[in-house]
Amino acid sequence: MSEKGLPDPMDFAASGRRVFDIEADALRVVGGRIDGAFSAACQALMTTTGRVVCVGMGKSGHVARKIAATLASTGTPAFFVHPGEAGHGDLGMITDADTVLMLSNSGETDELLMLLPVLARQGNTVVSMTGKPESRLARASAVHLDVSVPAEACPLDLAPTSSTTAALAMGDALAVALLEARGFTSDDFARSHPAGSLGRRLLLHIHNVMHVGDEIPRVGQHASLGDALVEMSRKRLGMTAITREDGHLLGLFTDGDLRRTLNTPGLDVHTTPIESVMTRTPRTIGPDQLAVEAAKLMETHQINALLVVDDNAKLVGALNIHDLLRARVV
Structure with a gap:
C-alpha cells in the first residue's frame, strides 16, 4: 500500500499482467478444441440461405453483437437479435432460412431456452457457444462449440472475463474461416466500409x-x-x-x-x-x-x-x- 492507503501502482500492473496471462491460457485451451464441430459450424453458417442471427443475453449479448458485426463486414450476412425482445415480437425478424448462433456461458439462459421450441418448429439450424457442453442449450443445438475456460480472470470468479474473451475469439475464428472459404478480398471488405479511411484507401482510384x-x-x-x-x-x-x-x-x-x-x-x-x-x-x-x-x-x-x-x-x-x-x- 502507498502512504495514502491506496494500492501501490506496481500492484495495478501486476493485476493487469495476471489478467493477460490467465486469458492467454484460456485462449490456448479453447483454440486447442477447434475440431470437427468447428468445421460443422462453419459449414452451417456458410450454407445458410438466409442470414446468421446472433443471439445472447448480458455480456454474451455484447459479444454476440460484435460477432454479428464482424461476420457482416467479412462477407457473411448477419445481425443481432436481443433474446428478451425476441419473445416480445422481434422473433419475427428471424425467417426459416436463417441460421441462429446462440451464445451463453452457462447454456441455461432462460431467454435463449425459451426461443428453442419456436426455432425448432420453424426449422432453423441452431449453432451454440457455451461453457457447459452438457447444458440444455448445448444438447439442443445442431452444432455446439465448447468455449469453456479453465478460470475467469476475475479473482472472485464472478465477472465474465476469460469466458467472454474466448467466445469473442471463437467468433473471430468463425468469421476468418468463412472469409477465407468465400475468397473474400480487400476490395470486398472495402465495399462494406465505404465511409471509413480503409474504404477510401481500397476503393479510391x-x-x-x-x-x-x-x-x-x-x-x-x-x-x-x-x-x-x-x-x-x-x-x-x-x-x-x-x-x-x-x-x-x-x-x-x-x-x-x-x-x-x-x-x-x-x-x-x-x-x-x-x-x-x-x-x-x-x-x-x-x-x-x-x-x-x-x-x-x-x-x-x-x-x-x-x-x-x-x-x-x-x-x-x-x-x-x-x-x-x-x-x-x-
Missing part, C-alpha cells in the same frame, strides 16, 4: 482524384522554359508535362527542377528549350491504380506530384500530394 482535360499542366516539346513556367503558374500543381502533339509523354518539369536549373550560369528562360532541362523518365502511374499507390510512390521516391498515363504512354491526368490529402488518402 487515381481517376477519381486526378486532374483531367484543361486542368492538366502541359506544354509541347518545342516550348521554352519560360512557356513551361507560365503553364506551371497557371495550373498550380508544381509541375508541367512535356508532350508530343499526339499527347505522348516526353518528360516532366517540376518546381525542384526549376530551382536546380536557375543555378545554371547564363541561363535565359525565354530561349532555353524545355526539352533540354526536363526530366525524361519521370515517375508515372495508371488511371486505374489505387490512389493509395500514388501516395506510396510519392513517399518512396520523395516526390510531390505524378503524371497519369494510359497503356500507350499518353498523358491522361495529373495529381499532387494535395489532391491525395483532400481525398483523405494520406
